[in-house]
Amino acid sequence: MCDKVGKGLILLAGNEPSPMSYADNTFDFRQDSTFLYYFGLDLPSLAGVIDAESGRSVLFGNDAGIDDLIWTGPVPALRELAAEVGVGETRPFAELADEISAAAASGRTVHYLPPYRAETSLLLSRLLGRPAESLFEGKSADLIFAVAEMREKKEECELDELRKAYEIGFEMHTAAMKMCRAGVRENEITGVINAIPKRMGGWGLSFPSIVTQHGETLHNSPTTEPLRDGRLLLVDAGGERASHYCSDHTRTYPVNGRFTERQREIYEIVLKAHDAVPQLLRPGMMYSDLHRAACVILAEGLHDAGLILCGGEEAVEAGVMSGLFMPHGLGHGIGLDVHDCQAVGERSFDFGEYLERAAATATCIHRATWRLNPGTVLSDEPGIYFIPALIDKVRGEGRFKGLVDFAKLEGYKDFGGIRIEDDLIVTETGCEITGGGTIPSKVADLEAFLAR
Ligand code: GLY
Ligand code: MN
Ligand code: MN
16 A cells, blocks of 8 residues: 555544433444554554655554443553554654654655545544535545545455345345345335344445335335335345455345236336346456446337337436436446445545546545446445436436336336345456355246245
């Protein structure tokens, strides 16, 4: 990383415990993924500094005091922790401020990543003498690109963790399928599947589970609504290993175990696109080409179903898929974060300014320039959604006139949405579907599983 950043001091803040309702009542501790990647320590209240020129690295933290020992138990001394991960120097946390101000005073750049937690913003603001509101503009593009490039290409040990994360996903999804029947509440299923990652020795959820009969709302939260005969249930859920490598899968299936003709017709279109992606994926391919190819398959299917009136290519070119039926990307990077490196980059740039650089590093932090090289891991998650508010808006604005059969579409406003998602590892020859994609997805397999 040092050679990529070049000059200056790299500051990587670990996470603090995050209070739920008062200071000592905290959410499960989740380490910052980039700190974890470079410093390997899954404990709160640490920070790391790396000198990009000399390669010197220092771990800042405090040894546990008597109060910590009474309340939270013994932890190894800071020096032992550092030795475990090959960091030679340790200093008390309070001395981090001296380290940073000495670097700044001698005109050295202090590279930091855009913070996403308030506690980190406050720390950086104090250390750097910058108002919290201006931290975002002072972030280091050099560090962002270096981190993204390294985290993007997974090593074999990381891929093994992602393969094992699949097993958690498999258990979560098949448990949901086993519970699925009319009368069971969305959050009853959520409660059961949310317990699975920990039961399997993992850290927990890789994101809040989506268990909903309203799959048309992309990230809908589960409710106390009972499942109803005739509706589709969309479950988008994944687990994190103790190492924090993630899984992310979606399945959509009928509450009563049998697809109606109309549900099956739309489902088969989404499945066709989902299944085509691993076949089309070649190492070195641009993500945007894969996204487009999947959208064309979806649009052709919707044409055959009579909802799109023009050809697939023309519909995609006109923006019918992104503007109406699938208002999200085909996929995202997966690794230590379920949307890998999203905190590092994707939303933190005007990529217009950094286009050349983004193209050169070609990572998932900018999907328009993302090249799917071996070692990249991404989700394959096409969907078709019938979003009443969006249908009304698009129709009201006169968009896609003559391209979409809006009269017919009116009849789909109670349909919901379908998404099917698996995780792909790009290889030298194509890709590997984590776990072999054995969570049922074909209509016959799903119906057979749901009938058990
Ligand atoms: N779990 C959110 C997503 O699929 O991106
Ligand atoms: Mn998902
Ligand atoms: Mn996903």
